[in-house]
Amino acid sequence: MGMFHRIKVGDLMIDSIDWEMTPEWTFGTFESWGGRERIRNNNERIYYFYIDNWGDEPKLLLMERGVKHARIIAEIEAPSELVKRCVDDQGESAFYDQTFAIDDDIRTWLIQHVLDSGANNNLVRPISEPPVVEDMGRSLPIWDGRPAAGEDFVELPANPAVLTDEEVAALIGRWNFFDAEANPGGRFVNHLHDAGNRTIVDQRTGLMWQSGGLDIASLRAINKQIVALNQAGFAGFHDWRLPSLAEAMSLLEPVQNDKDLYLDSNFSNQQPFIFVSGQRNPGGYWFVDFKQGRAFWSSGTIPGGFGRLCRSVTT
Incomplete structure (x- = not known):
């Protein structure tokens, strides 16, 4: 974990940013069952900045990440030349992936202009995602409360x-x-x-x-x-x-x-x-x-x- 910094996203106050986390490391930390030594429990959340270059223009985003949980919570209005320079410095890796770790220049800019005493909330644009409601399938007949019986009933082995x-x-x-x-x-x-x-x-x-x-x-x-x-x-x-x-x-x-x-x-x-x-x-x-x-x-x-x-x- 890196130094502690605070950022306000809408009504949410985040009091720590993980400067070490990168998009490349998220699989081993959150998805691979053998690589979760950094995570203490399934409810823990880690926040990190990264660059998304999948669209027409690269974006500086703030990610909220946990086990089975990933949510982009804000876009940061950083100087475009700063973000583009970070993308350009990726070299050949930019051909294979379009999500990148931030560089030292972006980190310094964030600390000076977005975090802590230098916070400018106008530079933080919260991103709201509608809740995903799982489709629970077709309607089932209502159980009448009676135990199973009849010729079609089968009793499966139940003991350990x-x-x-x-x-x-x-x-x-x-x-x-x-x-x-x-x-x-x-x-x-x-x-x-x-x-x-x-x-x-x-x-x-x-x-x-x-x-x-x-x-x-x-x-x-x-x-x-x-x-x-x-x-x-x-x-x-x-x-x-x-x-x-x-x-x-x-x-x-x-x-x-x-x-x-x-x-x-x-x-x-x-x-x-x-x-x-x-x-x-x-x-x-x-x-x-x-x-x-x-x-x-x-x-x-x-x-x-x-x-x-x-x-x-x-x-």
Whole structure:
């Protein structure tokens, strides 16, 4: 981190600028799960200046960045010759990318004219972006509150299990789950109903699901959040849990939805892959990846995972 400086953007007062952050470094810091040592938590925000040269004229912008979060919050009315000179100094790299780190001259100008005691708010133009509302898909039939029953009801394995690769392949085949690699022709039919309070009931399996879920974290942190949700009684219930691998696989759809997930659109796109209550033999943890449409295994802490909790409505 660099020196502390203050800048006012509309009603927002930012009391620190990261002079070390550049567009080139953002992937390793915010997108690559193995490169987030600079970030303490998912709610942390870092602010940095950069130059955008994608349009007719280069612009000096202020970025607000975090894990799964990127928002341009202001354009700075800097002298055009100063910004253009920085672009010209990029050399051959300008042919491959059009977002650049600022140079020392721009940094000095910002400190003298925009930040702290030299602040000229007329040079800071806030940029407002309309909130993005996720499309939650077609309307589902309303759940009548009755447990699943009938000939079409299936009870999937629900208990935590330690599974080998071969056992997972057999499980996928037994239930004809879709898996883009192991069973691309598979299809498990769901009977989804809207249960309100951001929950969905599958009458085929007797499971109630979160339509959203938990943000990326370690398995230990996810389990702590589950305890807290149950104590608070999320959606009126106190028995939420991680799904088994079979239960999570049952949600996979053989065709990607308009959110590019192998999942019904009534589920949020904010949990692209999720933990399940299954470990791998000889090591690791099982996940279900809705982005790639498959089961996979990895460490329980790196890269971590998201959570989509379920509970039984058959008891």
